[in-house]
Amino acid sequence: MALFKSALGKLKKGLARTRETLGGGLRSLLTGKRLDEQLLKDLERRLIESDVGVAGARELVESVRTDYKAGNIETGDQVLDHLKRQLKSWWPEQDRSLTFATSGPTVILVTGINGVGKTTSIAKLCKALRDEGRTVLLGACDTFRAGAVRQLEIWGERLGIDVVKGQQGGDPASVAFDACDAAVARQVDVLILDTAGRLHTQQGLMGQLEKIRRVIDKRIPGGPHEVLLVLDATSGQNALRQAEEFKASAGVSGIVLAKLDGTARGGIVVAIRSATDIPVKFVGVGETPDDLEPFDPEAFVEAMLAE
Amino acid sequence: MFDRLSDGFNGVFKKLSGQGSISESNVREAMDEVRTALLEADVQYDVVETFCERVMADAVGREVTKSLKPGQEMIGIVNRRLVELLGGDPDADPQEALTQSGPGILKMSPGPTVVMMCGLQGSGKTTTCGKLAAMLKKQGRSVMLCAADLQRPAAVEQLETVAGQADQLPGGAQVRFYGEADQVGAYGERVGVAVDVCKRALKAAREAGVDVLILDTAGRLHVNDELMGELHSVHKVLNPHHIFLVVDAMTGQDAVNSAKAFHERLEVDGVILTKFDSDTRGGAALSVKHVTGAPIRYIGVGEKLDAIEPFHAERMAGRILGMGDVVSLVEKAQQEVTEEEAEKLQAKMAKGELTMDDFLKQMRSLRRMGPMKQLMGMLPGVGSMLKDIDIDEKQLDRTEAMVQSMTPAERAKPDLIKGKRQKRIAQGSGNEQTQVGQLVKQFGLLNKMTKQMSGMSGSARVAAAKQLAGGGMGGMMSGMPGLGTKGSTKSGSRGVKKRKPKKRR
Numbered sequence: 001m002a003l004f005k006s007a008l009g010k011l012k013k014g015l016a017r018t019r020e021t022l023g024g025g026l027r028s029l030l031t032g033k034r035l036d037e038q039l040l041k042d043l044e045r046r047l048i049e050s051d052v053g054v055a056g057a058r059e060l061v062e063s064v065r066t067d068y069k070a071g072n073i074e075t076g077d078q079v080l081d082h083l084k085r086q087l088k089s090w091w092p093e094q095d096r097s098l099t100f101a102t103s104g105p106t107v108i109l110v111t112g113i114n115g116v117g118k119t120t121s122i123a124k125l126c127k128a129l130r131d132e133g134r135t136v137l138l139g140a141c142d143t144f145r146a147g148a149v150r151q152l153e154i155w156g157e158r159l160g161i162d163v164v165k166g167q168q169g170g171d172p173a174s175v176a177f178d179a180c181d182a183a184v185a186r187q188v189d190v191l192i193l194d195t196a197g198r199l200h201t202q203q204g205l206m207g208q209l210e211k212i213r214r215v216i217d218k219r220i221p222g223g224p225h226e227v228l229l230v231l232d233a234t235s236g237q238n239a240l241r242q243a244e245e246f247k248a249s250a251g252v253s254g255i256v257l258a259k260l261d262g263t264a265r266g267g268i269v270v271a272i273r274s275a276t277d278i279p280v281k282f283v284g285v286g287e288t289p290d291d292l293e294p295f296d297p298e299a300f301v302e303a304m305l306a307e
Numbered sequence: 308m309f310d311r312l313s314d315g316f317n318g319v320f321k322k323l324s325g326q327g328s329i330s331e332s333n334v335r336e337a338m339d340e341v342r343t344a345l346l347e348a349d350v351q352y353d354v355v356e357t358f359c360e361r362v363m364a365d366a367v368g369r370e371v372t373k374s375l376k377p378g379q380e381m382i383g384i385v386n387r388r389l390v391e392l393l394g395g396d397p398d399a400d401p402q403e404a405l406t407q408s409g410p411g412i413l414k415m416s417p418g419p420t421v422v423m424m425c426g427l428q429g430s431g432k433t434t435t436c437g438k439l440a441a442m443l444k445k446q447g448r449s450v451m452l453c454a455a456d457l458q459r460p461a462a463v464e465q466l467e468t469v470a471g472q473a474d475q476l477p478g479g480a481q482v483r484f485y486g487e488a489d490q491v492g493a494y495g496e497r498v499g500v501a502v503d504v505c506k507r508a509l510k511a512a513r514e515a516g517v518d519v520l521i522l523d524t525a526g527r528l529h530v531n532d533e534l535m536g537e538l539h540s541v542h543k544v545l546n547p548h549h550i551f552l553v554v555d556a557m558t559g560q561d562a563v564n565s566a567k568a569f570h571e572r573l574e575v576d577g578v579i580l581t582k583f584d585s586d587t588r589g590g591a592a593l594s595v596k597h598v599t600g601a602p603i604r605y606i607g608v609g610e611k612l613d614a615i616e617p618f619h620a621e622r623m624a625g626r627i628l629g630m631g632d633v634v635s636l637v638e639k640a641q642q643e644v645t646e647e648e649a650e651k652l653q654a655k656m657a658k659g660e661l662t663m664d665d666f667l668k669q670m671r672s673l674r675r676m677g678p679m680k681q682l683m684g685m686l687p688g689v690g691s692m693l694k695d696i697d698i699d700e701k702q703l704d705r706t707e708a709m710v711q712s713m714t715p716a717e718r719a720k721p722d723l724i725k726g727k728r729q730k731r732i733a734q735g736s737g738n739e740q741t742q743v744g745q746l747v748k749q750f751g752l753l754n755k756m757t758k759q760m761s762g763m764s765g766s767a768r769v770a771a772a773k774q775l776a777g778g779g780m781g782g783m784m785s786g787m788p789g790l791g792t793k794g795s796t797k798s799g800s801r802g803v804k805k806r807k808p809k810k811r812r
Contacts, residue, residue, distance in 0.1 A: 048352055050560070199585045241586060
C-alpha cells in the first residue's frame with residue numbers, strides 16, 4: 001500500500017492494552033491446559049467479553065470444538081494456534097487502500113454517528129495524505145453542531161490546509177458543492193468532506209447524506225470516490241447496525257475504526273468482519289495527527305494474540 | 308430501543324404461558340434465549356450471568372399463584388430483577404416508585420452547587436452540559452457553564468454556543484458561560500491548566516451569584532494517568548457536589564469497565580446515559596449500575612437541548628418488557644398543558660364546541676412533547692408494534708398548514724368550509740382539496756365523539772374510544788383529524804407508512 005509506510009510498532013503500541021487483556025488473558029487461560037468442555041466455555045466467555053459478539057464467539061468456539069472432537073486439538077496452546085489461523089482466514093485478500101480518482105480531485109466523504117471521532121480522524125488522514133505529497137482541501141459540511149466548523153478550522157491551521165465552510169445551520173449539501181468547486185478550481189489532489197454526526201436511526205438525516213452524494217457527483221462526476229464510515233471501537237454490537245444503515249444510505253466503501261486505544265479488547269474488529277464485507281481501512285490508535293494506521297489483519301491478529 | 312430484548316423476554320413469557328407450572332426445565336430452556344438476547348445487547352457478561360441465575364432461583368419451584376398464569380408470574384419475577392439491575396428498589400411500592408421524582412441536583416447555600424462532568428471522548432459531555440443548563444433554567448435556577456476542556460479544538464467555542472442556545476430557552480433564570488479560549492493547547496500539552504480555569508470560574512460564579520456551576524471537562528481515557536490526575540486535582544480543589552459520568556448508551560462490553568475505572572478514581576455519584584434515542588439494545592443501561600455501583604440519573608434522548616429526562620428504573624423496566632411508560636407520558640403532558648387550560652378544554656369538549664384553533668393548539672403542544680413515535684412508544688403494547696413503522700411527521704405539518712390557511716370564522720365553525728373555501732384552503736396550504744374535506748369531516752366526527760364521551764363513565768369512554776379507533780394503532784391515529792389511516796384516502800396512507808419488513812439480527 002502506498003499510503004502509510006510506518007511500521008507495525010505503533011499499532012502494537014496502540015493495541016498494547018488489547019494484547020494485555022485479550023491476548024494475555026487468552027494465553028493465561030489456555031497455556032499449559034488440557035482442552036475440555038469447561039475450557040471451551042471459558043474461551044467463549046472471554047471472546048464475548050472482548051466485544052467479538054455472541055455469533056462470532058460461538059463460531060470460533062465451534063470451530064475449536066470440531067477440531068477437538070476430531071482429536072486434532074488436545075491442548076490450550078494448540079487452541080491459540082488454531083484461533084490465530086482461523087482468525088487470519090476470516091480476512092480475504094481485499095483491497096484496503098484508498099480509491100483515488102483517475103483524473104481531477106478525489107473526493108472523500110466522511111460519515112458516522114455523533115462523537116465517534118470523525119473530525120479527529122480527518123485531521124489524521126489529512127496529515128498522512130499531505131506527508132505523501134498530495135495537496136488536500138477540507139470541506140466543513142457539519143453545519144449543525146456548535147463549534148464543529150471551528151474544530152476543523154483549527155486542525156486546518158495546524159496542518160496548513162484550507163477549509164471551505166458555509167453558514168452555521170446552512171445546507172450541508174451546498175457547502176459540499178462549494179467545496180467541490182474550490183477543489184476543481186485549485187486543482188487539489190484530495191478533497192475531504194466532514195459531515196455532521198447523525199444517528200443511523202434518523203431517517204431524515206440519513207436522506208441528507210444521499211443528497212450530499214448526489215451533489216458531489218453532479219459537480220465532480222464519479223465522486224465521492226471514497227465514503228468512509230468512522231466507528232467507535234469502544235462501542236458494542238450496535239456498531240454493526242451503524243455499518244448496515246450507513247452502507248445503505250451513504251454507500252460506505254471503507255471503515256475507519258477510531259479510539260482503538262480506548263478499548264482493552266479490540267474484538268469489535270472481528271465482529272465487524274463477521275457481519276459485513278465493508279473493509280476496515282484504517283484504525284485510530286491515539287490523539288495526535290500521527291496516530292492513524294492502515295489496518296492489516298495479519299498484524300492485528302498477531303498483535304491481539306501475541307505473548 | 309430495546310426491541311431485541313423485549314422480543315427475547317416476550318418469547319419466554321409466551322413459552323411459559325401454555326404451561327401449568329414453572330418447572331426448572333422449561334424455565335432453563337426459555338432463559339437460554341434471554342441470556343443470548345442480553346449478551347447480544349452488549350450487557351456485560353457477569354451481569355448477564357448474575358441476572359439469569361437470580362431469575363432462575365426466583366422462578367424454579369415456585370407454586371404458581373392461583374389467579375396468575377405462569378407467563379404472568381414470570382413477568383413479575385423478571386420485572387423485579389430488572390428494576391433491581393437498573394438500580395431501583397424492587398420492594399418499593401410500585402405506585403410510589405413510578406411517580407417519585409428522583410434526587411435531582413442539590414441546592415447548596417451559599418451557592419453555587421458545583422457539578423463536574425467527565426467521561427470518554429465523544430460520549431456527549433458538552434451537549435449534556437447544555438441540556439442540564441436548560442433543565443435547571445426551566446426550574447428557575449441560574450447556571451454557569453465552564454469550559455474546562457482545553458484539549459479538543461473548538462470545545463470552548465462549542466460550549467459557548469451551547470450556553471447561548473440554552474439561555475434562549477424558556478425559564479426564569481440566566482445561563483452564563485465562562486471560558487478562557489487563550490488557554491487552549493494541543494492535546495496533552497495543557498494538562499493541569501484546566502484546574503486554574505475551574506478555580507477562576509468558581510470565583511466568577513460566586514461573584515455573579517449563580518445557583519449551579521457546571522464544569523465541562525475534556526474527554527479522556529481512564530488509562531491516561533496524566534489526564535485522570537487533572538480530574539483528580541479539579542476534584543480536590545473545587546470539591547464538586549456532583550460528579551456525573553457521561554456514558555454512551557451504545558457502549559460495548561469493555562467500555563462499561565472504563566466507567567468502573569472512573570468511578571474508582573473519582574467516586575462518581577451518577578451516570579448520564581446519552582444517545583438513548585438510537586437503537587441501542589440497552590447493554591450499558593443494564594450493566595452500568597451493577598458494574599460501577601453508581602446509579603443512572605439522566606438519559607439524553609435527542610440532539611435538542613430539551614432532550615433530557617430523569618432516569619426511572621421502574622419505568623425503564625416497563626419499557627423493556629413492553630409494558631409502556633404511561634407515567635412519563637402523563638408527566639410530559641403536564642409540562643405542556645396547565646390544569647386550567649385542560650379544564651377549559653374539557654368543558655368545550657363536553658359541549659362539542661371544539662374549534663380548529665383548539666385543535667391546532669392541542670396538536671402543537673403534543674408535538675412539543677417529542678417526536679410522535681417516541682410518544683407512542685410509551686403506550687403499553689404499542690412499542691413493539693412501532694418498530695417497523697415510520698410515522699411521517701410531515702403529515703402533521705400539512706395538517707397544521709391547512710388549519711393556518713383557514714379564516715378565524717372558519718376555524719370557529721368548520722362546517723362553513725365547503726366548495727370554494729375548501730379549494731382556497733387547499734391552495735393556500737399546498738394540499739389537495741380532498742384532504743381539506745377529509746380534515747373537516749374527521750374534525751366533525753371528533754367533536755361528536757367527545758361530546759358523547761364526556762357523559763360516559765371511565766370504562767365506557769375507553770370502550771368508545773376503542774370503537775372509534777377500530778382497536779389498532781392505526782385507528783388510534785385516525786381519532787385525530789389529518790392523521791387518519793382508516794377510511795381516509797390519500798392522507799391516510801401518508802400518515803403511517805409501513806416499512807418493508809426487515810430481517811433483524
